[in-house]
Amino acid sequence: MPMAANPLGGGSFGEALAKHGLQLTREETRVLQVNVGLACDLSCRHCHLEAGPQRVEMMDRDTMDAVIDCARRFRFQSIDLTGGAPELVPDLDRLVRSLAPLTDRLMVRTNLVALNSGEGSALCELYRELGVALVASLPASNAAQTEAQRGEGVWGRSVDALKRLNTLGYGMPDSPLRLDLVSNPSGAFLPPPQQQAEQKFRSDLSRRHGISFNSLYTFANVPLGRFRSFLERSGNLEGYLAQLADGFNPCSVAGLMCRYQLSVDWRGRLFDCDFHLAQGGWYGGEETHISTLAELPAPGTMIPTADHCFACTVGAGFT
Numbered sequence: 001m002p003m004a005a006n007p008l009g010g011g012s013f014g015e016a017l018a019k020h021g022l023q024l025t026r027e028e029t030r031v032l033q034v035n036v037g038l039a040c041d042l043s044c045r046h047c048h049l050e051a052g053p054q055r056v057e058m059m060d061r062d063t064m065d066a067v068i069d070c071a072r073r074f075r076f077q078s079i080d081l082t083g084g085a086p087e088l089v090p091d092l093d094r095l096v097r098s099l100a101p102l103t104d105r106l107m108v109r110t111n112l113v114a115l116n117s118g119e120g121s122a123l124c125e126l127y128r129e130l131g132v133a134l135v136a137s138l139p140a141s142n143a144a145q146t147e148a149q150r151g152e153g154v155w156g157r158s159v160d161a162l163k164r165l166n167t168l169g170y171g172m173p174d175s176p177l178r179l180d181l182v183s184n185p186s187g188a189f190l191p192p193p194q195q196q197a198e199q200k201f202r203s204d205l206s207r208r209h210g211i212s213f214n215s216l217y218t219f220a221n222v223p224l225g226r227f228r229s230f231l232e233r234s235g236n237l238e239g240y241l242a243q244l245a246d247g248f249n250p251c252s253v254a255g256l257m258c259r260y261q262l263s264v265d266w267r268g269r270l271f272d273c274d275f276h277l278a279q280g281g282w283y284g285g286e287e288t289h290i291s292t293l294a295e296l297p298a299p300g301t302m303i304p305t306a307d308h309c310f311a312c313t314v315g316a317g318f319t
């Protein structure tokens, strides 16, 4: 599927790069991001993948085997499991056990709420045993804003999960078990500066709930999927895209994730990043299955761009 035309009608991402004498090209690939499926126990308003309880797409054992085989062949420095809610995918434990010895850093993204189930609790123990790093999404440091984005009752269950992770050693001072948080705005506006947001989260979570974490990352919402539908319905699409384009930070380009990683979806198909995955823009311009990947992308290879790339280069950038 081709990338969408620029709804701004001018000033595309490629032009913004060119204005600063930049190109989006690949460096050495050292990260494999694995999207294990679109099933989720939440239906967040900002989800670029439109994941939710009604989605049934999940990685099967054969595709997991192809991912494991790829990780064995190429020895990625880091492997990043994401979803949907990875916890809902049957055999995730087997995938995690198989991948952990094949990389320096295995990380799993979690919405926190999914860790409260029986399977989620067992996975927490497994993550601890294998030293898996956790990246937890938490839109805000208060109940009202978090629940506006994620639904009623989500705040209490997120706090419960964070407390349990702290008890296991995650995010605690001097512990090797890393717990990072990711927050994003609740509407069509940009996130506050990362350092300022981290201070607020640390103070609020510690003071009110005794919760510790390592770092907080703030990311802009990506104008795709459910968030794009919201922008269209509310008449905010054009204004939001203009905000992203106006906030273009050329210094963020060097660290963009697409320069160092490959993304694979629940069916084993390859993409430059999770956002191109959401839009259906193939890695290399055509459908390629991970089992047929003969070599990693050569440094210097151009990466196709689209308007949603502006969400990665605003403020601190999306790495």
Ligand code: SF4
Pocket (backbone or CB within 6 Å): 256, 257, 258, 259, 272, 273, 274, 275, 276, 303, 304, 305, 306, 308, 309, 310, 312, 318
């Ligand atoms: S959406 Fe972001 S990560 Fe993906 S290609 Fe564009 S700049 Fe890179």
